[in-house]
Amino acid sequence: MARLTIDQVSRRFPGARGHAPTQALEPMSFTVADNDFLAILGPSGCGKSTLLRIVAGLDTPSSGRVLLDEVPVAGPGPDRGMVFQSYTLFPWLTVSDNIRFGLRERRVPVAEQARVAREYIGRVGLTGFEHHLPKMLSGGMQQRTALARALANDPKILLLDEPFGALDTQTRALMQELLLSVWEAERKTVLFVTHDIDEAVFMANRVLVMTARPGRIKAVVEVALPRPRHYTVKTTPEFAALKARLTDEIRAESIRAVEMET
Amino acid sequence: MRPLVPVSPAARVGLGVAFFVVFFAAWGVATLGGYVNPTFLADPLTMLRAGWRLLVVHGFYEDIAITIWRVFGGFALAAAVGVPLGILMGAYKGIEAFFEPFISFARYLPASGFIPLLILWAGIGELEKLLVIFIGSFFQLVLMVAVTVGSTRRDLVEAAYTLGARAGGVVRRVLLPSSAPTIAESLRLVLGWAWTYVIVAELIGASTGIGHMITDSQALLDTGQIIFGIVVIGVIGLISDYLFKTLNQRLFPWSLA
Numbered sequence: 001m002a003r004l005t006i007d008q009v010s011r012r013f014p015g016a017r018g019h020a021p022t023q024a025l026e027p028m029s030f031t032v033a034d035n036d037f038l039a040i041l042g043p044s045g046c047g048k049s050t051l052l053r054i055v056a057g058l059d060t061p062s063s064g065r066v067l068l069d070e071v072p073v074a075g076p077g078p079d080r081g082m083v084f085q086s087y088t089l090f091p092w093l094t095v096s097d098n099i100r101f102g103l104r105e106r107r108v109p110v111a112e113q114a115r116v117a118r119e120y121i122g123r124v125g126l127t128g129f130e131h132h133l134p135k136m137l138s139g140g141m142q143q144r145t146a147l148a149r150a151l152a153n154d155p156k157i158l159l160l161d162e163p164f165g166a167l168d169t170q171t172r173a174l175m176q177e178l179l180l181s182v183w184e185a186e187r188k189t190v191l192f193v194t195h196d197i198d199e200a201v202f203m204a205n206r207v208l209v210m211t212a213r214p215g216r217i218k219a220v221v222e223v224a225l226p227r228p229r230h231y232t233v234k235t236t237p238e239f240a241a242l243k244a245r246l247t248d249e250i251r252a253e254s255i256r257a258v259e260m261e262t
Numbered sequence: 263m264r265p266l267v268p269v270s271p272a273a274r275v276g277l278g279v280a281f282f283v284v285f286f287a288a289w290g291v292a293t294l295g296g297y298v299n300p301t302f303l304a305d306p307l308t309m310l311r312a313g314w315r316l317l318v319v320h321g322f323y324e325d326i327a328i329t330i331w332r333v334f335g336g337f338a339l340a341a342a343v344g345v346p347l348g349i350l351m352g353a354y355k356g357i358e359a360f361f362e363p364f365i366s367f368a369r370y371l372p373a374s375g376f377i378p379l380l381i382l383w384a385g386i387g388e389l390e391k392l393l394v395i396f397i398g399s400f401f402q403l404v405l406m407v408a409v410t411v412g413s414t415r416r417d418l419v420e421a422a423y424t425l426g427a428r429a430g431g432v433v434r435r436v437l438l439p440s441s442a443p444t445i446a447e448s449l450r451l452v453l454g455w456a457w458t459y460v461i462v463a464e465l466i467g468a469s470t471g472i473g474h475m476i477t478d479s480q481a482l483l484d485t486g487q488i489i490f491g492i493v494v495i496g497v498i499g500l501i502s503d504y505l506f507k508t509l510n511q512r513l514f515p516w517s518l519a
Contacts, residue, residue, distance in 0.1 A: 056420075058424070075423075078426030081425075090418060090439070090440075091516050092440065092517070102426045102427075105425060106426055134516075150425075
């Protein structure tokens with residue numbers, strides 16, 4: 001059971017040198033049910049990454065609280081696995097040792113570490129690359145390793161911060177399918193931050209649209225496309241309709257975001 | 263030639279050797295051609311003859327050995343205290359705030375200026391020589407290590423936290439391995455500085471060592487011996503630098519571009 005509750009969470013960054021403080025997130029509340037896949041969609045700078053970092057425990061909310069299975073979050077922990085947008089594999093560790101990092105930290109027996117690492121290397125399609133260093137891998141392979149590293153800890157919830165944002169379009173599409181197949185097999189609760197509408201519709205059960213800064217919940221859109229989803233779903237009229245609706249919602253916010261910067 | 267375009271390994275070695283050739287040729291022309299008074303600057307051949315005499319007749323290799331031992335002794339002392347302290351300062355900001363202002367001040371104190379005091383405290387034995395090198399290397403090293411550890415990529419630290427690491431785990435399994443190649447590189451630099459301090463320490467109040475031979479030769483106006491002594495230091499420095507570099511590349515293959 002993993003139920004995430006966001007309860008009146010807001011974040012205000014103090015102003016530097018006499019500048020006014022920045023309100024990154026207005027107080028917001030929502031819940032993510034067990035096994036749910038929620039995408040958070042918003043223009044850049046809307047605070048969606050800040051929200052995810054608060055759930056991860058890497059940032060502290062200015063007000064409100066985050067509950068995971070009714071227990072307040074008070075810092076980062078292995079029950080919330082995270083994949084970052086930047087490549088965060090430990091460059092001195094091989095693919096296998098990267099995946100075992102969390103297990104070793106929790107003093108899991110070595111034989112068990114090896115078994116889990118092998119299993120997840122297989123699941124993300126990296127068999128044969130166990131002993132490669134991150135610098136020998138492509139961006140897509142690095143992010144697959146990062147996904148395996150987060151999953152190997154058996155977290156209650158998976159937090160994904162634009163994990164495919166730095167990848168090219170083709171690799172990105174393949175990674176989305178891989179993540180979906182993993183999710184359909186593991187049924188983890190997933191919180192997925194993205195600014196890509198296609199990605200959000202293709203993967204999520206629900207899409208939460210955020211406004212430009214300060215971030216608020218603008219709309220929550222149900223994605224009732226059948227599962228398992230095949231990439232051909234992207235050409236169906238239902239997909240197109242959802243995409244059109246979200247494009248409408250997000251467009252106004254993107255325009256506001258651009259205007260705020262100028 | 264275009265900016266930043268690499269040259270072939272053969273051309274690299276060739277060009278590096280070529281400058282030594284040019285340098286010795288210019289020196290040879292200036293001295294053997296009679297353009298410089300030999301009292302002030304010996305020619306390359308006289309230097310080599312003086313060196314041969316030093317090694318064969320005067321047992322100069324013993325001086326070389328004692329100087330090498332002093333350098334590595336002082337350097338090892340500085341590293342043994344400086345690296346752990348630097349790591350602690352880089353990792354824990356409270357410890358850094360406690361030591362950093364004093365160390366920043368202390369690193370500007372000239373090591374050679376301490377020699378009279380150190381002779382007063384420790385005599386003119388080996389301890390005094392080691393302390394000069396220690397003072398010259400320690401403070402610089404601590405700051406370099408602290409900066410390296412403190413500039414560890416934050417996203418790697420955050421990734422470790424989300425994987426369940428605690429403070430100790432982050433220090434041991436993220437800060438240390440990620441800083442290790444740069445710390446090794448700092449040690450290589452500091453070893454180079456230790457060589458300058460050892461000679462200064464040996465110029466004053468020493469009866470052995472390369473620096474002592476150099477002061478003796480000055481009294482004898484033997485510029486050949488002085489230059490030979492300097493060249494020996496350069497050659498040893500070059501060799502130890504090369505060994506250090508090779509070792510670093512072996513130990514940290516992941517950090518190479």
